[in-house]
Amino acid sequence: MKTPREILLKRHPAVEGRLDAIRERVLAHELNCPAPNPTSVSPGLGLVLLRLPLRIWQELFWSCRRIWAGLAGAWLVMIAVNLLSLDEPSARLKTGRVAGQDVWALLVERERLLAELGETAPPPPPPKPATAPRPRSEYRPANRARC
Amino acid sequence: MLGVAETEQLPVAQAKAGDATAWDALFRRYQLPLYVYVFELVHDEQASLDFVQETFISAVRNIGGLRDNEKFGSWLFGIAHQKCIQRWRKQGREETLRGELADMPVESEIGPDDLLIRGEQETELMKLLNQIPLPQRSVLLLHFIEDFSLEEISRITGAQVGTVKSRLHYAKRALRKLWKDKNENPA
Numbered sequence: 001m002k003t004p005r006e007i008l009l010k011r012h013p014a015v016e017g018r019l020d021a022i023r024e025r026v027l028a029h030e031l032n033c034p035a036p037n038p039t040s041v042s043p044g045l046g047l048v049l050l051r052l053p054l055r056i057w058q059e060l061f062w063s064c065r066r067i068w069a070g071l072a073g074a075w076l077v078m079i080a081v082n083l084l085s086l087d088e089p090s091a092r093l094k095t096g097r098v099a100g101q102d103v104w105a106l107l108v109e110r111e112r113l114l115a116e117l118g119e120t121a122p123p124p125p126p127p128k129p130a131t132a133p134r135p136r137s138e139y140r141p142a143n144r145a146r147c
Numbered sequence: 148m149l150g151v152a153e154t155e156q157l158p159v160a161q162a163k164a165g166d167a168t169a170w171d172a173l174f175r176r177y178q179l180p181l182y183v184y185v186f187e188l189v190h191d192e193q194a195s196l197d198f199v200q201e202t203f204i205s206a207v208r209n210i211g212g213l214r215d216n217e218k219f220g221s222w223l224f225g226i227a228h229q230k231c232i233q234r235w236r237k238q239g240r241e242e243t244l245r246g247e248l249a250d251m252p253v254e255s256e257i258g259p260d261d262l263l264i265r266g267e268q269e270t271e272l273m274k275l276l277n278q279i280p281l282p283q284r285s286v287l288l289l290h291f292i293e294d295f296s297l298e299e300i301s302r303i304t305g306a307q308v309g310t311v312k313s314r315l316h317y318a319k320r321a322l323r324k325l326w327k328d329k330n331e332n333p334a
Contacts, residue, residue, distance in 0.1 A: 004291040007269045008183050015192065019178040022200045023171065030207040031167040050165065051208075 029058070159216035174203055177220065180292045181227050187288050188231050188281065198230040221299035224289065228303050235281075275325040283318035286311055 002010075032054065061068055157176065161169035181202060186195040205226050213222050276284060282304075289295045289303060297315070301308045 002269070004272065005294075007272060008187070008288070008292055009179055011273070012179070012183060012186065015182060015196070016179065018196055019182055019199065022196060023174040023178055023203065026174070026200060026203040026207065027167055027171055030204060031165065031170055 030054075157216075157219055159213070159219045163210050163213070163216075170207065173206075173219065173223075177223055178203075181223065184224060184288050184292055185227050185231060187276065188285060189234060190277075194234065198227055198234075201230055202227045218299065218302070220293055221295055221303050224293065224295070225303040228285070228305075231285075271326075271329060275322055275329065278325060279318050279321050282306075283314045283321065286314040287318035287322070290315055 158169035185198045301311045
């Protein structure tokens with residue numbers, strides 16, 4: 001013989017697992033914060049304050065998690081592209097460094113050649129003497145004719 | 148007579164302080180009775196599970212509003228009952244639920260355990276229970292499942308104590324009559 005309570009409660013054995021899952025889900029979502037200190041603040045206010053970050057997380061982020069995941073993915077792609085594009089200037093820098101070394105070697109070589117040429121070349125011609133002014137007497141007849 | 152919930156010490160104060168272990172104990176204690184109550188009213192497994200989940204969430208968020216810790220059980224059932232009313236309101240069945248019955252003379256009090264049922268009669272009991280109108284069934288279920296007092300059932304359903312009393316009387320009488328008819332005229 002059973003009481004109505006026993007009959008009612010034993011009619012749903014299959015649902016107990018799902019109820020356990022619901023209980024665990026609610027506990028995880030609603031109470032994943034440390035217990036408030038009831039002596040410092042009133043329990044209601046304390047709970048509200050402690051749950052505020054959780055509420056913000058749930059309302060702002062968790063509710064539109066797919067959008068946030070999409071945005072995060074887009075940012076990751078952008079960062080990856082940016083990193084890949086950063087590799088090119090470094091390569092360019094490398095080649096630039098190689099080119100600079102070549103130019104430096106050419107300059108050194110040219111200087112060496114110039115130095116060799118300087119040793120074998122004839123001495124530079126002496127500077128031309130400045131033209132001496134004509135004597136004043138050469139101007140005189142003309143000056144005289146004008147007069 | 149003490150109700151089912153009143154015979155045990157529940158960690159409501161700890162739950163109010165945000166203790167997850169206390170909440171776990173409370174939910175473990177009430178998850179099946181709450182589900183049974185909701186299921187026997189809505190007859191929809193998924194909706195009943197959703198209501199239980201919503202009730203738990205509301206309980207955690209609004210525990211600060213519970214004044215008397217000893218009334219946690221009826222308070223929790225009250226939340227679930229409101230969820231059922233909202234569902235009926237959407238389905239246009241509010242009139243049915245809120246249908247008032249004329250107050251009837253109350254017979255001698257019969258406890259929920261006074262009605263003992265043999266194994267082969269269990270299915271019959273459930274069939275008969277579902278034939279009782281919703282307002283009376285709701286009261287009878289609260290009486291059967293948790294042995295809530297008239298005042299507690301009144302708080303849960305939002306009906307006057309006198310109305311609860313007459314509904315319970317009507318439900319028991321209807322059940323007894325259906326039971327008698329069934330036994331006298333077995334199909």
